[in-house]
Amino acid sequence: MAQLSSSVNPVPMLKDELDIVIPTIRNLDFLEMWRPFFEQYHLIIIQDGDPLQTIKVPKGFDYELYNRNDINRILGQKASCISSKDSACRFFGYLVSKKKYIYTIDDDCFVANDPSGNDIIxxxxxxxxxxxxxxxxxxxxxxxxxASGADFVRGYPFSMREGALTVVSHGLWLNMPDYDAPTQLVKPLERNSRYVDAVMTIPKGTLFPMCGMNLAFDRELIGPAMYFGLMGHGQPIGGYDDMWAGWCVKVICDHMGWGVKTGLPYVWHSKASCNRLENLEKEYNGIFWQEEAIPFFQSVALPNECTSVQQCYLELAKQVKEKLGKVDPYFIKLADGMVTWTEAWEELNTPMATQN
Known part of the structure; x- marks a missing residue:
């Protein structure tokens, strides 16, 4: 293993304040590569698919493992809002975590190296x-x-240099880019080898396609909006779970005055789901619906009376039902899922629930 890189200024690793959430359908052998980086953290593993299948986790890791039976037991009727047979099920981990921060990663992502050959922490x-x-x-x-070695450029207003709270850190990927199925079909051999040593804030009023495979966020602040929608089994769409959450999150962050960063760090993405035709079938409706959904989110306005993330999210659900429900009945069901998710969040994250 290459030498570990380190920051100029030591960064607190927050081992008691951060959970790692991993959705999976397979044994988690990939954790061996991540052992030097993940072993000090608590893992929340969400098993997708057959709950009778045994998922093997390498020894030495501190973890909880939930399957569909656990989800149904804990949430009861509210379990209807949790996606099945789709990596979107990861958001159940956000729901049951009690930590301030979440880092979520897919099981087909591995440790990447920077241009000097050092492992990226x-x-x-x-x-x-x-x-x-x-x-x-x-x-x-x-x-x-x-960032270390950087500062504000000439002309940047001094009154704005204090900045805003950062609630989302969106990392990127080397090797397999996060392409949609049509792009995968026309560029099957394309790989990303370009390492850009940069982090930027996504400007207010600008949406972005959030990817859940290398993502960290402040669960206490933006967690109630990190609902990855209704995807997979029994739904007419897949592959848009993280993007749906990203559009909702960005609108709410803009309203609350918070920031979203994208760029570093990179992971090495090997992409377990390489059947491009299956991916196209899952994403097919989303490819058309996004042309309606994105203008909706670009124009949506949250009233000043919405002063909490939960209030913002319920207002978004209302507007999704009213406006996107005309596009397809799925969005009515999705809006209902957003409401149920909010109810489940409040039920599991009240002070009494936290103490239990």
């Missing part, structure tokens, strides 16, 4: 992103001005 970079402010209201052309 993924969680360290995510924590650095989350613990330093964002600049959503004015773009700094040297990217993240809070």
């Amino acid at each position: 993924v969680i360290e970079q995510h924590i650095m992103n989350l613990l330093t402010p964002s600049t959503p209201h004015f773009f700094n052309t040297l990217y993240d001005p809070y």
Whole structure:
């Protein structure tokens, strides 16, 4: 294993304040590569698919493992809002975690190397992103001005240099890019080998396609909006779970005055689901529906009376039902799922529930 890279300024690793959430349908042998980085953290593993299948986790890790039977037992009728046979099921881990921060990763992602050959300490970079402010209201052309060796450029207003709270850190991928199925079909051999040593804040009013395979966020602040929708088994769509959450999250962050960062850190993505035709079938409806959904999120307005993430999310659910429900009845069902998710969040995350 290559030498571990380190930051100029030590970053608190928050081992008692961060959970790692992993959705899976297979044995988690991939954790062996991550052992030096993950072993100090608590893992929440969400088993997708057959609950009778035994998932093997390498020894030495501190973890909880939930399958569909556990989800039904814990949530009862509210379990209807949790996706089945889709990696979207990971958001159940956000629901049961009691930590301030979440890092979520797919089981086909591995440790990547920087251009010097050093292992990228993924969680360290995510924590650095989350613990330093964002600049959503004015773009700094040297990217993240809070990074080591950087600062605000000439002309950046001094009154805005305090920045905003960062609640989402969106990491990227080497090797297999996060392409949709049509792009995979026309570029089957394309790989990403470009390492860009940069982090930037996504500007206010700008949406982005959030990917859940290398993602960290402040669960206490934005967790109630990290609902990955109704996807997979029994639903007419798949592959849009993280993007749906990203659109909702970004609208709410803009309303609350919070920031979202994207860029470093990278993981090595090997992509377990390489059947491009199956991926196209899952994404087919979403490819058309996104042309309606994105303009909706670009124009949605949250009233000033919405002062909490839960209030914002319920208002979004209302508007999704009213406006996107005309596109397809699925969105009515999805809006109902958003409401049920909010109810489940409040039920499991009240002070009394936390103490239990």
